[in-house]
Amino acid sequence: MTAPVLGPRSGTPAAEGFRIPGEFEPHDACWMAWPARPDNWRADAEPARAAFAAVANAIAVSEPVVVAVNPADTDGARAVLGERVSVITIPSDDAWMRDIGPTFVVDDRGERRGIDWRFNAWGGERGGLYASWAQDDAMAAAVCGYEGVDRYRAPFVLEGGAIHADGEGTLLVTEECLLNPNRNPDLSRAEIETLLRDYTGAERVVWLGLGVVNDETDGHVDNLCCFMRPGVVALTWTDDRTDPQYERSLDARHRLEGATDARGRQFEVHLLHQPGPLTVTDQEAAGVQPVPGTQPRVAGERLAASYVNFYPANDRVIVPLLDRARDDAAVTALAALFPDREIVGVEAREILLGGGNIHCITQPVPAAPVH
Numbered sequence: 001m002t003a004p005v006l007g008p009r010s011g012t013p014a015a016e017g018f019r020i021p022g023e024f025e026p027h028d029a030c031w032m033a034w035p036a037r038p039d040n041w042r043a044d045a046e047p048a049r050a051a052f053a054a055v056a057n058a059i060a061v062s063e064p065v066v067v068a069v070n071p072a073d074t075d076g077a078r079a080v081l082g083e084r085v086s087v088i089t090i091p092s093d094d095a096w097m098r099d100i101g102p103t104f105v106v107d108d109r110g111e112r113r114g115i116d117w118r119f120n121a122w123g124g125e126r127g128g129l130y131a132s133w134a135q136d137d138a139m140a141a142a143v144c145g146y147e148g149v150d151r152y153r154a155p156f157v158l159e160g161g162a163i164h165a166d167g168e169g170t171l172l173v174t175e176e177c178l179l180n181p182n183r184n185p186d187l188s189r190a191e192i193e194t195l196l197r198d199y200t201g202a203e204r205v206v207w208l209g210l211g212v213v214n215d216e217t218d219g220h221v222d223n224l225c226c227f228m229r230p231g232v233v234a235l236t237w238t239d240d241r242t243d244p245q246y247e248r249s250l251d252a253r254h255r256l257e258g259a260t261d262a263r264g265r266q267f268e269v270h271l272l273h274q275p276g277p278l279t280v281t282d283q284e285a286a287g288v289q290p291v292p293g294t295q296p297r298v299a300g301e302r303l304a305a306s307y308v309n310f311y312p313a314n315d316r317v318i319v320p321l322l323d324r325a326r327d328d329a330a331v332t333a334l335a336a337l338f339p340d341r342e343i344v345g346v347e348a349r350e351i352l353l354g355g356g357n358i359h360c361i362t363q364p365v366p367a368a369p370v371h
């Protein structure tokens with residue numbers, strides 16, 4: 001089954017009364033994509049597929065999951081994804097639905113639309129992670145077609161993982177990513193902030209500085225800091241002052257503590273101690289097939305590991321398990337922060353090896369509020 005891809009709307013979401021809801025608000029579904037490329041996923045993506053399937057099956061207990069799969073992989077995906085997961089054939093260049101899918105916006109009349117950000121593989125000609133991304137850039141339009149929602153084509157490069165919204169007018173972003181010349185070199189900070197307001201419905205943008213060390217997205221905020229509810233955020237942290245993450249997280253903490261949100265609240269900042277530090281093993285690096293123009297995988301390289309990269313499904317939170325020494329503390333902390341949801345840990349090192357984690361591979365379809 002294919003769905004018609006409709007042309008984009010004119011106008012902007014904010015001008016038409018739309019906003020990004022908080023991710024902790026109810027969802028109607030969750031979209032994911034299926035990993036395949038052997039220059040990013042080791043051992044022909046088989047270990048990553050097992051991890052993606054575990055994430056999809058865990059989310060599907062709580063809300064419908066739809067997985068977009070390249071044509072050649074449809075039968076293989078169907079075989080390992082549970083019966084509560086739908087499989088739809090849509091080609092993609094890689095599997096980061098947070099960044100290639102639409103960011104959905106809602107209005108107060110119960111309507112839902114999608115934002116189709118311009119996508120350049122996290123850097124385009126200036127350090128993008130692979131050389132051809134046309135299929136990824138077409139994903140948001142395809143998903144909007146399947147969902148039967150109108151779409152706005154944004155006039156600037158952004159990824160869904162580069163923003164976090166509280167649903168009440170506040171947006172978190174990082175300077176490392178949004179001001180990186182490999183995204184929108186012709187736009188000033190003020191112009192970027194205006195576009196963010198126009199497309200997300202935000203009234204206040206809170207700029208953090210650097211993201212997680214060695215994050216190949218150039219510091220996506222979704223690996224650094226996220227909302228649990230309006231006014232309450234989780235920040236990846238380390239107590240080790242010698243660790244390069246320490247100064248980054250400390251700076252983010254200071255910025256958050258010195259800011260207020262769109263409703264004038266001060267932030268309640270909860271620190272989630274990072275895993276590791278974790279690094280790529282020889283065996284893991286050897287399992288990736290290098291291709292010129294693609295981000296290489298090098299043994300010993302630090303991985304951008306963070307427990308902030310979780311997915312809050314409707315009644316359970318899917319958390320990456322990454323480090324035996326730290327996992328329990330992260331799960332316990334999140335259980336206190338989401339007292340009405342079950343916390344479900346999923347082994348996620350194989351996702352991390354590809355450059356992101358559970359939040360990066362998921363894209364919620366918010367339930368449209370009806371007033």
Ligand code: KQY
Pocket residue numbers: 040094096098099129161216217220295354355356357360
């Ligand atoms: O973390 C993300 N949002 C995307 C990571 C992309 C990594 C590509 N190798």
